[in-house]
Amino acid sequence: MNIAALTIQQIREGLAQKRFSAVELTQEALAFAKAENAKTNAYLTFSDDRALASAAIVDAKLAAGEDPGALAGVPVGVKDVIVTKGVRTTCGSKILETYVPPYNATAVERLETAGGVIIGKTNCDEFAMGSSNENSAFGPVRNPVALDRVPGGSSGGSAAVVAQGTAVVSLGSDTGGSIRQPASFCGCVGVTPTYGRVSRYGLVAFASSLDHIGPFARNVSDAATLLRAIAGRDTRDATSAAHPVQDYAASMQQPLKGLKVGIPKEYFNGLASDTGDNIHNGIETLRKQGVEVIDISMPHTDYAIEAYYIICTAEVSANLSRFDGVRYTRRSERSDSLINMYRQSRGEGFGAEAKRRIMLGAYVLSHGYYDAYYLKAQRVRSLITRDFAQAFEKVDAIIAPVSPFPAFKLGEKVDDPLQMYLSDIYTITGSLSGVPCMSVPCGATKDGLPVGMQILTKHFAEDTMFRIAHQYELNRI
Numbered sequence: 001m002n003i004a005a006l007t008i009q010q011i012r013e014g015l016a017q018k019r020f021s022a023v024e025l026t027q028e029a030l031a032f033a034k035a036e037n038a039k040t041n042a043y044l045t046f047s048d049d050r051a052l053a054s055a056a057i058v059d060a061k062l063a064a065g066e067d068p069g070a071l072a073g074v075p076v077g078v079k080d081v082i083v084t085k086g087v088r089t090t091c092g093s094k095i096l097e098t099y100v101p102p103y104n105a106t107a108v109e110r111l112e113t114a115g116g117v118i119i120g121k122t123n124c125d126e127f128a129m130g131s132s133n134e135n136s137a138f139g140p141v142r143n144p145v146a147l148d149r150v151p152g153g154s155s156g157g158s159a160a161v162v163a164q165g166t167a168v169v170s171l172g173s174d175t176g177g178s179i180r181q182p183a184s185f186c187g188c189v190g191v192t193p194t195y196g197r198v199s200r201y202g203l204v205a206f207a208s209s210l211d212h213i214g215p216f217a218r219n220v221s222d223a224a225t226l227l228r229a230i231a232g233r234d235t236r237d238a239t240s241a242a243h244p245v246q247d248y249a250a251s252m253q254q255p256l257k258g259l260k261v262g263i264p265k266e267y268f269n270g271l272a273s274d275t276g277d278n279i280h281n282g283i284e285t286l287r288k289q290g291v292e293v294i295d296i297s298m299p300h301t302d303y304a305i306e307a308y309y310i311i312c313t314a315e316v317s318a319n320l321s322r323f324d325g326v327r328y329t330r331r332s333e334r335s336d337s338l339i340n341m342y343r344q345s346r347g348e349g350f351g352a353e354a355k356r357r358i359m360l361g362a363y364v365l366s367h368g369y370y371d372a373y374y375l376k377a378q379r380v381r382s383l384i385t386r387d388f389a390q391a392f393e394k395v396d397a398i399i400a401p402v403s404p405f406p407a408f409k410l411g412e413k414v415d416d417p418l419q420m421y422l423s424d425i426y427t428i429t430g431s432l433s434g435v436p437c438m439s440v441p442c443g444a445t446k447d448g449l450p451v452g453m454q455i456l457t458k459h460f461a462e463d464t465m466f467r468i469a470h471q472y473e474l475n476r477i
Ligand code: GLN
Pocket: 128, 129, 130, 131, 153, 154, 173, 174, 175, 176, 177, 178, 179, 206, 312, 424
């Protein structure tokens, strides 16, 4: 079996026809993942025992003639900001280097109930802050497509494991682009569902009003299968939505004729030329399928990065206050008083980017600056959300680039945080407004670097988003 190219469908058939057992597949996936990891550093922890136990349950269900679930035997990678009971969860941070959670995230629980096999936890930027995976305390991930380049971030490990084929699907988290951007850099599908579509219970909070859990896969159908397994209301997350989970597999089969997509002009400034060419080809492919393409404007796009870096840092400064050297975390040994223990533990435990954002966040929330920064940023967020609502009165979906440029070289942007922040320009608007959005591979640059096309639809219209992505994937030239 060619494990690196397996799909969920092929695994289902292979198990049904007894060509392999779930335990055999898991053993092979673990061995392959460990060998590949020497090249990419995409996994931080392997969960052999748990994976083999999950696989044994799938085999037992199959032997008993029971339904083993939609993800039966599927090797899955889980970003290390999502908690796994009994399996170390570091958030890419030294401060949680030895943290072993006592409970599972809802998404983890659901994917295992559906028969998914978690083979390991994937590397990421510290607390999901970053765009290149270079902010991980455990070293960067290398892009499997070009090992001298970044895989994108912050879910770089989750994108890399799917791209290199050591996992069939994976879970990432997206706050400002952290699923879509690495998916585009590594050439896989990455989905940020509607805010509230997937429970955040057990996702270590970065910026709670922006955080989403979502899938990576090598094709649209597999991403949809994983999302369907983990989506839905969860009483443990008050922001999770009761909205029914659609049958994505059925909607994906519908042709696109008659749909309208909008192309926002603000998303095409400052785009690297061969990235732009690929997106335009993608739009042409949709047009050929009978999609009506309409030019639209999203006038507040220019303010998105500023608003995002105020809102997210404000939330970071609050959320990361729980890591204090007392609960969960590593405690500094060099502490002579309680206050110094807090200071030392946080000072030694957090990396530079986390510290930068905690300080920025404390500043924008401080008395005297709150109105000028935080409140204003929230107003901008409302205007951006209104841009989307107005666009969706005219069109069924919006098509845009994911990133202004393809995967860059390791080290190229580390000394310039502003440049790094600017790379999120096309993904942050979707995050701020909470609409579903995804990256689907749409070609490569002259140097062979993958380019992703972004598809955005209105809240809870994942069915239309998957339909466009799947039909595009089938007809892509
Ligand atoms: N790159 C963005 C940031 O650094 C987005 C991160 C994310 O989506 N988790 O905040």
